[in-house]
Amino acid sequence: MKLSERLGMRVGLNSARMYPMVKPRELKHKKRLNIYPAPPFHFDGTFHKPSHFPATTEDWEPGKFWQTIRLGNKLLGLKIEKGGFAAKPQIRVTVYSGKPIVSTELENIRRELIYRNELDNDLKQFRVLTARDKRFAPIFRRWQGMRNATSDSLYKLLIISVVLQNATVRRSVQMLTALLERYGDRVQFDKREFYAIWLPERMAGVGEDELRALKVGYRAKFIKRLSADMAAGLVDEQKLRGLDTDTIKKELLRLYGVGPETVRILLFEVFHRSDAFIHIAPWQQKIYSRLFYKKKLMPAARIQRDIQKQYGQYAMLAVHYIWEDIFWRRRHEHIPWLEEEIRL
DNA sequence: CATCAGGGCCCTG
DNA sequence: CAGGGCCCTGAT
Numbered sequence: 001m002k003l004s005e006r007l008g009m010r011v012g013l014n015s016a017r018m019y020p021m022v023k024p025r026e027l028k029h030k031k032r033l034n035i036y037p038a039p040p041f042h043f044d045g046t047f048h049k050p051s052h053f054p055a056t057t058e059d060w061e062p063g064k065f066w067q068t069i070r071l072g073n074k075l076l077g078l079k080i081e082k083g084g085f086a087a088k089p090q091i092r093v094t095v096y097s098g099k100p101i102v103s104t105e106l107e108n109i110r111r112e113l114i115y116r117n118e119l120d121n122d123l124k125q126f127r128v129l130t131a132r133d134k135r136f137a138p139i140f141r142r143w144q145g146m147r148n149a150t151s152d153s154l155y156k157l158l159i160i161s162v163v164l165q166n167a168t169v170r171r172s173v174q175m176l177t178a179l180l181e182r183y184g185d186r187v188q189f190d191k192r193e194f195y196a197i198w199l200p201e202r203m204a205g206v207g208e209d210e211l212r213a214l215k216v217g218y219r220a221k222f223i224k225r226l227s228a229d230m231a232a233g234l235v236d237e238q239k240l241r242g243l244d245t246d247t248i249k250k251e252l253l254r255l256y257g258v259g260p261e262t263v264r265i266l267l268f269e270v271f272h273r274s275d276a277f278i279h280i281a282p283w284q285q286k287i288y289s290r291l292f293y294k295k296k297l298m299p300a301a302r303i304q305r306d307i308q309k310q311y312g313q314y315a316m317l318a319v320h321y322i323w324e325d326i327f328w329r330r331r332h333e334h335i336p337w338l339e340e341e342i343r344l
Numbered sequence: 345c346a347t348c349a350g351g352g353c354c355c356t357g
Numbered sequence: 358c359a360g361g362g363c364c365c366t367g368a369t
Contacts, residue, residue, distance in 0.1 A: 053351090165352040171366060172351075217364025222353085259353045283351050343350080343368090 024188040027096035038122035041089035045146030050327040068196035077189035096189035117149035154237040203227035222257035277315035
């Protein structure tokens with residue numbers, strides 16, 4: 001299946017078609033790596049987030065997940081498979097690379113996967129808290145062991161956040177696809193094709209009008225400045241991980257194009273701050289109103305206060321469970337009010 | 345056809 | 358601290 005077909009919609013019509021399509025680079029070296037996440041563990045809930053829009057940098061089937069990843073200057077392909085059993089869950093990782101991987105790099109990949117997917121966290125306190133939640137206990141039980149996981153680097157999620165701004169999902173997908181086709185790296189592994197996010201330096205020589213030709217609009221300036229700042233090391237993802245939430249927030253807000261909603265996304269998904277329920281966008285407000293109050297529209301401040309009061313340091317994580325659950329259900333049952341709000 | 349707001353953010357007054 | 362403007366698109 002072609003990459004653009006996988007997205008299930010017409011995309012990329014305006015993008016790299018003007019330029020010759022580059023052949024995918026084959027990542028033919030393989031190494032295996034096993035990780036044993038703290039039980040309980042929910043593989044599909046962790047590695048697939050149905051509320052996220054599809055990207056050509058990854059793919060999922062039940063029990064399997066593929067993604068590209070950049071570590072240091074290496075571009076890698078990962079195939080991640082479900083293994084083990086309930087009492088001892090296992091994650092089987094195949095690492096694909098252009099040049100052979102040495103064992104220290106393999107250990108870096110392990111560490112990175114554990115951090116990005118919270119594999120060393122058994123969420124015990126969270127389970128205790130949610131088990132006595134009268135309304136949503138069934139949801140928390142259904143997804144028990146699901147982590148707040150992300151396949152994205154800080155830079156990639158910054159770019160995604162920028163294409164999300166003031167656009168409908170369809171257009172966001174178009175923009176990201178166009179950018180990946182033009183500037184991303186095309187690779188092949190496990191008989192599949194993917195794109196990888198370009199290095200931020202790649203944007204240095206790119207003109208704003210060249211970006212605008214990909215119909216990203218005023219976001220061209222954001223993409224340029226964000227890339228320059230990231231390439232210059234204005235913020236360091238690895239360093240930020242160890243800092244307290246307020247400092248991370250302050251640092252991220254220095255980036256041009258990062259405001260309250262983007263910083264919330266980054267704090268939760270990239271930096272795993274489970275309490276980062278710090279902003280509610282208007283479209284989320286409508287969905288939360290339905291989910292939590294069965295009402296059309298509740299004041300955002302009220303929603304935030306209620307959720308924070310009930311789930312405390314796990315406020316954002318709890319919302320994540322309920323949010324992803326409704327998007328999973330959407331596949332099998334028609335939920336009219338939801339369709340109305342998300343407008344693909 | 346025209347108008348409008350969208351999975352925000354920056355900048356101005 | 359509120360509100361206008363921003364690119365482009367599909368909905369009305």
